[in-house]
Amino acid sequence: MVKNSFLKREKAIFVFSVVVIFLAFLNLGITVYKGGGFERITGHATDMGTANLTIMSQASINFTTENITWGAGAVDENMISAHLVTNGTVTNGNWTAVSQGLTVRNDGNTFIKLNLTTSNNASDFIGGTSPQYNLAVSNNESSSCITGLASAFATATGSMQPGCWNMSFIDANDLLDIDVQLVIPQDALPGSKGSFITATATVL
Numbered sequence: 001m002v003k004n005s006f007l008k009r010e011k012a013i014f015v016f017s018v019v020v021i022f023l024a025f026l027n028l029g030i031t032v033y034k035g036g037g038f039e040r041i042t043g044h045a046t047d048m049g050t051a052n053l054t055i056m057s058q059a060s061i062n063f064t065t066e067n068i069t070w071g072a073g074a075v076d077e078n079m080i081s082a083h084l085v086t087n088g089t090v091t092n093g094n095w096t097a098v099s100q101g102l103t104v105r106n107d108g109n110t111f112i113k114l115n116l117t118t119s120n121n122a123s124d125f126i127g128g129t130s131p132q133y134n135l136a137v138s139n140n141e142s143s144s145c146i147t148g149l150a151s152a153f154a155t156a157t158g159s160m161q162p163g164c165w166n167m168s169f170i171d172a173n174d175l176l177d178i179d180v181q182l183v184i185p186q187d188a189l190p191g192s193k194g195s196f197i198t199a200t201a202t203v204l
Contacts, residue, residue: 059201060108068102068180070095075186081130084182093184101179103140104199106169111146112201114163116178118156119196125156128188132181133195137163140175144168153181156195166204 068086073095075082082093086101106112114137118125122133134153139145148165168174178197 055109057110057203058108059110059112059203061104061106061112061114061199061201063102063199064105064175065100065103068098068100070098075184075188079186081183081185084180084184086179086181101177102197103175103177106144106167106174106201108169108201110169111204112167112169113148113165113204114145114167114176115160115200115202116156116163117160117198117200118158119198121156121158122183124158125193125195126182126184126188128185130183131185131188132183134181135161135163135197136179136181138177138179140177141173144173144176153179156197160200163199167201 070084070090073082073090073093076092076094079092082095083089083091084093084095084098086098088097088099090097104114106114116135116137118133118135120133122131125131125133133156135150135156136153137145137150139149144167145164146166146168148162150161150163154161163178164176167176178199180197
């Protein structure tokens with residue numbers, strides 16, 4: 001009788017344990033469901049990687065229009081000198097009019113300072129009495145020169161001279177025109193004349 005009573009008690013404890021375990025798992029399931037899954041229970045961890053590089057400043061320019069040619073001509077009779085400009089002007093002479101100067105593009109990836117250097121001055125280029133050789137810079141595209149545009153004609157001395165203190169590299173604003181103005185005196189010696197104009201870019 002005592003043995004049966006003991007077995008019944010053990011069986012009751014076993015059944016109670018099973019019920020408790022069942023209820024515990026049921027409660028866990030409800031908690032996981034309401035919390036959005038095991039991720040809420042175990043925690044949500046993140047980490048971060050990196051991708052690094054450095055873009056170097058690159059100063060690069062090129063002439064998209066690189067030649068000015070007035071051809072052959074002479075100062076008109078009884079005139080002291082002829083006046084030629086790359087805006088289509090030919091005065092007191094019969095050279096072919098030129099309506100386009102040089103055009104330089106900033107095709108690098110940074111703002112630059114643009115300087116110009118001629119290979120000679122007016123005396124060496126043209127000769128004669130009081131020749132003139134002048135350069136002026138203008139925007140081919142708006143705001144290509146942000147500051148320091150050398151828009152007034154300045155004497156080409158054969159030394160470096162400023163063209164633009166801050167030239168843009170943005171595609172729609174990266175072109176400058178370089179115009180040339182010459183005064184050719186009547187007594188300039190005949191012959192083929194030429195001058196190189198070098199553009200130099202410096203990273204700001």
